[in-house]
Amino acid sequence: MTGDPNAPVKFRYEITFAKEGALRFCGQLDLQRTFERAIRRAKLPLAYSQGFHPHPKLNLGAALPLGIISRCEVADVWLEQPVPPADILQALQAASPEGLRILAAQPADTHTPALQTRIASAEYQIHWHPEDKPLDLEGRVETLLAQAEIIRQRRKKTYNLRPLIEEMEVHPGSESEPQLFLRVCLQPGKTGRPDEVLRAMGLDPYQPDIIRTAFHLKPDPAEETD
Amino acid sequence: MNRSELERKLNRVLPTVQKPGRYTGGEFNQVLKDWDATRLHAVLAFPDIYDLGMSNLGITILLDILNRQDDMLAERVFAPWSDMETAMRANDIPLYALESKRPLAEFDLLGFSLPYETIYTNALNMLDLARIPLRSVDRGNADPVVVAGGHATFNPEPMAPFFDAFVIGEGEDAILEVAEAVRDWKGSSRPREELLIELAGIPGIYVPALYAAAYNTDGTLATLQPTTPQVPERILKRIVGTLPPPPQQLLVPFVDVTHNRVPIEIMRGCTRGCRFCHAGMINRPVRERPVEEILTSIERLLDQTGYEEVGLLSLSSSDYSHILELVKGVNERFAGRHVNISLPSLRIESFSVELMDLLKQNSNRGGFTLAPEAATERMRAIINKPVSTEQLLETAREIYSRGWHTIKLYFMIGHPDETLEDVQAIADLCKAVLREGQEQIGKRASVLAGVGTFIPKPHTPFQWVPADMPEMITAKQDLLRRELRGKGLKFNWTSPDETMLEALLSRGDRRLSEVIFRAWERGAKFDAWREHFSAENWLAACEEVGLDPEFYVHRERGEEERLPWDHIDIGVRKKFLLEDYRMSKAGEIRPDCRSHCYACGILPKFNQLRRENPGPAWSCPDVPQKRATP
Numbered sequence: 112m113t114g115d116p117n118a119p120v121k122f123r124y125e126i127t128f129a130k131e132g133a134l135r136f137c138g139q140l141d142l143q144r145t146f147e148r149a150i151r152r153a154k155l156p157l158a159y160s161q162g163f164h165p166h167p168k169l170n171l172g173a174a175l176p177l178g179i180i181s182r183c184e185v186a187d188v189w190l191e192q193p194v195p196p197a198d199i200l201q202a203l204q205a206a207s208p209e210g211l212r213i214l215a216a217q218p219a220d221t222h223t224p225a226l227q228t229r230i231a232s233a234e235y236q237i238h239w240h241p242e243d244k245p246l247d248l249e250g251r252v253e254t255l256l257a258q259a260e261i262i263r264q265r266r267k268k269t270y271n272l273r274p275l276i277e278e279m280e281v282h283p284g285s286e287s288e289p290q291l292f293l294r295v296c297l298q299p300g301k302t303g304r305p306d307e308v309l310r311a312m313g314l315d316p317y318q319p320d321i322i323r324t325a326f327h328l329k330p331d332p333a334e335e336t337d
Numbered sequence: 338m339n340r341s342e343l344e345r346k347l348n349r350v351l352p353t354v355q356k357p358g359r360y361t362g363g364e365f366n367q368v369l370k371d372w373d374a375t376r377l378h379a380v381l382a383f384p385d386i387y388d389l390g391m392s393n394l395g396i397t398i399l400l401d402i403l404n405r406q407d408d409m410l411a412e413r414v415f416a417p418w419s420d421m422e423t424a425m426r427a428n429d430i431p432l433y434a435l436e437s438k439r440p441l442a443e444f445d446l447l448g449f450s451l452p453y454e455t456i457y458t459n460a461l462n463m464l465d466l467a468r469i470p471l472r473s474v475d476r477g478n479a480d481p482v483v484v485a486g487g488h489a490t491f492n493p494e495p496m497a498p499f500f501d502a503f504v505i506g507e508g509e510d511a512i513l514e515v516a517e518a519v520r521d522w523k524g525s526s527r528p529r530e531e532l533l534i535e536l537a538g539i540p541g542i543y544v545p546a547l548y549a550a551a552y553n554t555d556g557t558l559a560t561l562q563p564t565t566p567q568v569p570e571r572i573l574k575r576i577v578g579t580l581p582p583p584p585q586q587l588l589v590p591f592v593d594v595t596h597n598r599v600p601i602e603i604m605r606g607c608t609r610g611c612r613f614c615h616a617g618m619i620n621r622p623v624r625e626r627p628v629e630e631i632l633t634s635i636e637r638l639l640d641q642t643g644y645e646e647v648g649l650l651s652l653s654s655s656d657y658s659h660i661l662e663l664v665k666g667v668n669e670r671f672a673g674r675h676v677n678i679s680l681p682s683l684r685i686e687s688f689s690v691e692l693m694d695l696l697k698q699n700s701n702r703g704g705f706t707l708a709p710e711a712a713t714e715r716m717r718a719i720i721n722k723p724v725s726t727e728q729l730l731e732t733a734r735e736i737y738s739r740g741w742h743t744i745k746l747y748f749m750i751g752h753p754d755e756t757l758e759d760v761q762a763i764a765d766l767c768k769a770v771l772r773e774g775q776e777q778i779g780k781r782a783s784v785l786a787g788v789g790t791f792i793p794k795p796h797t798p799f800q801w802v803p804a805d806m807p808e809m810i811t812a813k814q815d816l817l818r819r820e821l822r823g824k825g826l827k828f829n830w831t832s833p834d835e836t837m838l839e840a841l842l843s844r845g846d847r848r849l850s851e852v853i854f855r856a857w858e859r860g861a862k863f864d865a866w867r868e869h870f871s872a873e874n875w876l877a878a879c880e881e882v883g884l885d886p887e888f889y890v891h892r893e894r895g896e897e898e899r900l901p902w903d904h905i906d907i908g909v910r911k912k913f914l915l916e917d918y919r920m921s922k923a924g925e926i927r928p929d930c931r932s933h934c935y936a937c938g939i940l941p942k943f944n945q946l947r948r949e950n951p952g953p954a955w956s957c958p959d960v961p962q963k964r965a966t967p
Contacts, residue, residue, distance in 0.1 A: 132363055133358070133361035133362060133363030133364075133591070134363070134591065136351050136352070136357035136358050136360075136361050136591075137358050137591040137592075138356075138358070138592075140593070141358060141591050141592055141593060142591075144593070144597075145365075145589075145591055147643070147645075148365070148589060148642065148643030148644065148645075149365075149643065150643070151643035151645075152365075152640065152641070152642070152643040154640075159675060165675065167675075176352075177351075177352050177357060178348070178351060178352030178357075206643070207365075208363065208364060208365035208589070208591075209363050209367075210363060240345060315349075316352075317348070317349045317350075317352050317353065318349060320348070
């Protein structure tokens with residue numbers, strides 16, 4: 112993305128996908144490689160950077176902690192030729208491993224910053240297996256939210272988790288319903304992790320299924336929001 | 338425990354271990370067949386971590402073969418790293434197959450790949466994690482049939498009590514015959530012993546329980562005899578007449594494994610006859626794959642996997658008869674696909690540099706690897722790898738001038754009759770190579786010297802030779818460490834203790850199995866990993882069992898002595914190996930057998946197979962067709 116006027120035209124797409132099944136245990140670098148290979152198998156004309164060591168022009172969104180499921184991940188993909196989004200969707204889905212489910216593909220403006228840089232916060236749904244459902248979830252949430260500060264430590268740095276929690280609510284528990292809804296800030300240097308929230312409530316973060324369900328974007332002043 | 342229960346446990350455990358993608362299965366192209374619709378359930382095990390096991394071509398080939406049978410299914414399992422093992426034991430999770438998540442104990446056939454000896458304890462550990470009795474004699478009709486194959490099993494004795502059968506040699510055909518026998522026996526209520534005798538009747542299959550060893554008073558082996566007349570005295574290795582086509586299906590792992598690539602074997606075997614080389618002796622004869630088959634397979638597998646690298650594999654790539662045609666073909670077909678082609682095991686000559694240069698657009702210019710193995714003319718004659726220093730320097734010059742910055746040089750110390758002068762010559766040679774580089778490209782030039790330690794392996798001309806003494810190895814490594822210092826030089830070596838263990842395990846007899854068992858009990862596992870290896874466990878185990886490691890490792894074996902692996906027939910005659918050993922002592926070279934057949938023994942042993950696969954399919958001379966009898 113240099114200002115070189117002779118640079119060949121590239122075509123940009125925003126691809127939404129779910130990361131689930133075995134893939135929930137796939138780290139960000141591995142996911143990048145998995146996605147790249149799916150694109151190659153799908154024979155989509157992936158664009159590469161110029162230079163001695165060409166890199167595929169493919170960026171994945173906000174890293175997901177290992178074990179967390181997502182139904183709203185976003186990939187920023189550049190192609191050498193335009194491809195109808197429906198064809199991208201179909202070809203990519205056929206070439207993807209189980210657990211990588213392609214949900215949508217749409218053309219993106221080549222000049223706007225990548226979607227992942229505009230993320231403000233993320234929503235999560237947390238489900239427990241009926242046998243594991245924690246006692247007094249409502250009480251725990253209430254106690255947590257009542258604190259003015261929740262000091263946590265991560266990678267030897269202390270931070271306050273409380274302001275990163277934007278919304279949190281217990282839903283009536285049934286097996287198909289989400290049992291805990293959570294919205295946390297997801298910006299560089301201000302990352303609220305759902306596993307940390309569970310730990311702060313004294314719960315085992317690895318017991319429930321944690322599912323990232325949506326991103327909230329920062330308002331874009333250059334664009335009208337829906 | 339049912340599958341959903343296991344998966345729930347795994348979901349909890351996996352986020353707490355390193356690289357959890359090793360334990361999930363579900364990779365692209367994974368084959369998950371219907372359990373109830375198949376009659377034989379096999380699981381192939383590689384007793385080291387996933388990262389290494391998924392890069393093992395043998396497992397890939399056999400998995401593909403078994404899964405192509407309608408009534409068979411084959412799954413995978415690898416050794417869990419210690420963090421996962423701890424979690425599995427703590428949470429009562431038995432070792433399971435990656436595809437179906439079924440416990441190993443539910444399968445009919447469990448096949449281990451044993452490419453090297455330092456994974457023996459891992460194999461025991463996996464059986465233990467799978468809750469399968471460790472010893473063949475303790476297993477009943479309900480337990481899986483446990484077999485092993487791979488390079489290390491050409492001396493099966495140290496692991497004899499733990500396996501029901503060994504597949505000696507190439508597994509492509511044999512695995513199906515074993516699987517069929519197990520399939521037909523399963524559920525037949527015939528005793529397990531009957532199956533074992535049946536397996537022993539399959540060519541290339543060794544059933545150790547049907548043989549008994551007796552020892553002389555000096556501790557050497559006296560006899561190793563069948564205990565029943567139904568089995569052969571010697572087990573001739575199995576080979577395929579023509580290399581079967583490369584695998585139809587290749588898995589694409591999520592995690593970054595050791596080799597992330599399409600592996601294509603271009604040739605099997607080697608005609609060079611380096612005397613230290615186990616692979617060179619046991620993989621005879623040389624069989625090549627046709628160029629077109631290689632190119633078509635690469636294309637298909639790249640399309641199918643999306644890999645960004647192809648490995649053209651053989652023991653000596655430059656010796657592939659159509660190497661230039663192949664490299665040009667690869668260039669033409671895969672230009673612009675952002676694919677790297679790796680062509681390892683090249684000979685030390687400028688032609689190799691030309692080949693790599695042709696692959697320039699498809700290869701990264703990291704390092705160029707050469708394996709001179711020794712640095713003096715005398716030593717090169719002893720090991721039968723004649724490459725002149727002049728030729729090496731000329732090749733190095735060529736490499737640096739064509740844009741590579743690093744040359745990796747592989748040597749071995751501890752060769753028979755090696756002196757400190759021979760070792761000093763290694764250092765001098767590395768520096769001479771570096772000087773060539775500095776003249777060509779200045780300060781960017783570097784040399785990486787990887788110096789392994791020679792282990793006298795079974796079935797090689799050096800099988801009678803003692804391994805070098807640890808104090809000598811240390812002195813030699815100290816010398817190299819002192820000498821190979823400074824800008825542009827890097828030196829890698831192997832620990833003398835680990836070398837001693839590998840020598841012990843590869844040269845052992847059946848009695849050594851008790852040492853392996855006791856060492857495992859003491860916690861030995863991942864012996865090939867520096868962070869896990871403990872010499873103390875092994876020394877203590879030897880002491881407990883009352884075996885002296887010196888007897889196996891540092892004793893010169895008599896030419897008349899019965900060696901623990903003599904009942905395994907690699908096709909090459911023992912007399913031939915002995916003749917070659919004597920030539921080595923006399924400093925005589927035996928040139929490449931492509932130009933002249935030295936009658937190593939392969940042709941008489943496999944003459945029928947050669948007749949069925951005449952002409953350029955093998956590097957050996959043709960054998961006359963038998964006249965049809967009227």
